[in-house]
Amino acid sequence: MTGSHVDRAAAQDTKNTGTGEDSVSPQVLIRNVLVYGEGAPTDVLLGDEQILGIGTDLDAGSDAEVIDGAGRVLLPGFVDLHTHLREPGREDTETIDTGSAAAALGGYTAVFAMANTDPVADSVVVTDHVWRRGQEVGLVDVHPVGAVTVGLAGKQLAEMGTMAAGVGRVRMFSDDGHCVYDPLIMRRALEYSSSLGVLIAQHAEEPRLTAGAVAHEGPTAARLGLAGWPRAAEESIVARDALLARDAGARVHICHASTAGTVELVKWAKAQGIPITAEVTPHHLLLDDSRLETYDGVNRVNPPLRERSDVEALRRGLAEGVLDCVATDHAPHAEQDKCCEFSQARPGMLGLETALSIVVETMVRPGLLDWRGVAKVMSERPAEIVGLDDQGRPLEVGEPANVVLVDPDAEWTVRGPELASVAHNTPYEAMTLPGKVVATVLRGRITALDGTVRPATGSGVR
Ligand SMILES: NC(=O)N[C@@H](CC(=O)O)C(=O)O
Numbered sequence: 001m002t003g004s005h006v007d008r009a010a011a012q013d014t015k016n017t018g019t020g021e022d023s024v025s026p027q028v029l030i031r032n033v034l035v036y037g038e039g040a041p042t043d044v045l046l047g048d049e050q051i052l053g054i055g056t057d058l059d060a061g062s063d064a065e066v067i068d069g070a071g072r073v074l075l076p077g078f079v080d081l082h083t084h085l086r087e088p089g090r091e092d093t094e095t096i097d098t099g100s101a102a103a104a105l106g107g108y109t110a111v112f113a114m115a116n117t118d119p120v121a122d123s124v125v126v127t128d129h130v131w132r133r134g135q136e137v138g139l140v141d142v143h144p145v146g147a148v149t150v151g152l153a154g155k156q157l158a159e160m161g162t163m164a165a166g167v168g169r170v171r172m173f174s175d176d177g178h179c180v181y182d183p184l185i186m187r188r189a190l191e192y193s194s195s196l197g198v199l200i201a202q203h204a205e206e207p208r209l210t211a212g213a214v215a216h217e218g219p220t221a222a223r224l225g226l227a228g229w230p231r232a233a234e235e236s237i238v239a240r241d242a243l244l245a246r247d248a249g250a251r252v253h254i255c256h257a258s259t260a261g262t263v264e265l266v267k268w269a270k271a272q273g274i275p276i277t278a279e280v281t282p283h284h285l286l287l288d289d290s291r292l293e294t295y296d297g298v299n300r301v302n303p304p305l306r307e308r309s310d311v312e313a314l315r316r317g318l319a320e321g322v323l324d325c326v327a328t329d330h331a332p333h334a335e336q337d338k339c340c341e342f343s344q345a346r347p348g349m350l351g352l353e354t355a356l357s358i359v360v361e362t363m364v365r366p367g368l369l370d371w372r373g374v375a376k377v378m379s380e381r382p383a384e385i386v387g388l389d390d391q392g393r394p395l396e397v398g399e400p401a402n403v404v405l406v407d408p409d410a411e412w413t414v415r416g417p418e419l420a421s422v423a424h425n426t427p428y429e430a431m432t433l434p435g436k437v438v439a440t441v442l443r444g445r446i447t448a449l450d451g452t453v454r455p456a457t458g459s460g461v462r
């Protein structure tokens with residue numbers, strides 16, 4: 001049994017024996033905070049399930065932990081639709097424990113753990129394990145993503161229905177890391193997903209166009225002698241899948257949009273009424289392929305860092321709502337898999353603990369998003385896209401007590417070894433970034449405060 005369950009049982013006892021106001025058990029009082037960064041400072045009182053009160057001079061009683069919210073912004077807890085936690089299989093790079101810690105420190109109250117583990121999450125045994133382990137750790141809701149095809153091999157549909165019906169209630173399926181390339185398989189997956197009420201998330205990469213590719217196809221890769229990944233490899237699949245979704249009457253979600261053309265295609269598809277959604281990663285909002293000059297493997301990622309014009313288009317697309325949300329594509333890799341020659345380095349970079357700061361740097365500071373906009377792209381839209389009704393909810397009395405407290409003015413310097421992940425492959429090493437998560441609260445329980453994780457009692461988190 002997890003600590004949070006124990007806490008809830010204790011709170012339940014209080015409810016049963018207490019009287020009147022005492023019967024509610026407040027856990028956390030945040031004083032003088034700007035809700036969504038707007039209006040006048042107010043107090044927010046969180047119970048073990050719900051937001052109990054928003055107003056001035058709230059009285060929490062002696063049980064509650066008080067957090068100073070002055071100068072800080074309160075948002076709904078973040079939801080990440082794209083996280084690689086590497087358990088089972090590569091626990092030398094990340095585990096559900098360490099990844100959950102990174103998520104809590106990054107302000108997340110729910111993450112979606114991608115299926116490219118070993119064994120692949122193509123069966124209910126694996127997806128239920130991921131969910132259960134996440135609940136035991138108790139720092140963030142770890143929703144398993146199921147594979148679309150058996151072994152991510154693209155040949156045969158996985159048992160999506162069984163995974164959706166399991167304890168882990170899989171809501172999203174993806175072969176991420178691989179594209180569901182065969183259009184017939186993709187069409188069947190979309191048809192099946194719409195009858196199950198689940199979502200297919202596509203890693204859009206036309207594999208014949210990217211064979212051997214390690215970097216964005218452009219002048220930089222040409223000069224550095226790196227094999228190029230053309231924009232068309234992504235865009236052709238985005239266009240194809242929009243059309244397949246239209247015909248199937250199914251929703252499709254585009255993982256890690258990286259080109260200006262993808263933004264245009266998603267915009268076009270939405271204008272046709274096609275139920276398409278898309279995410280963008282923090283690294284594609286900040287970094288471009290000039291990073292490759294050093295041949296440092298830390299900058300290798302799929303899809304690759306593009307050109308400045310793509311970065312600008314992605315920012316605009318996110319600001320305008322063409323791109324729906326930010327997803328980290330947190331992808332831990334071992335030192336030995338990153339330090340080698342650029343072309344040999346594994347693609348992927350850490351993202352959970354730095355996502356908010358990159359969004360502040362690329363979207364808030366330039367005036368492209370206000371804090372309500374940040375709540376939309378990091379909490380509300382991702383929760384809506386996967387149909388989570390307990391996350392990304394408005395900060396109102398009676399809504400779930402899943403929140404993140406942000407210091408918009410704090411600056412911090414990123415040091416890979418200080419991050420909670422087992423692996424250290426952050427592309428922001430030694431960079432000073434704006435905006436810091438002060439506290440994360442999941443169902444009224446503080447999971448991270450002032451840069452320290454608060455393990456649930458008995459969770460076994462190290
Ligand atoms: N993004 C990456 O470069 N790598 C991801 C897979 C993926 O998201 O495509 C990984 O699992 O390492």
Ligand SMILES: [Zn+2]
Pocket residue numbers: 176177178203255256302303
């Ligand atoms: Zn991917």
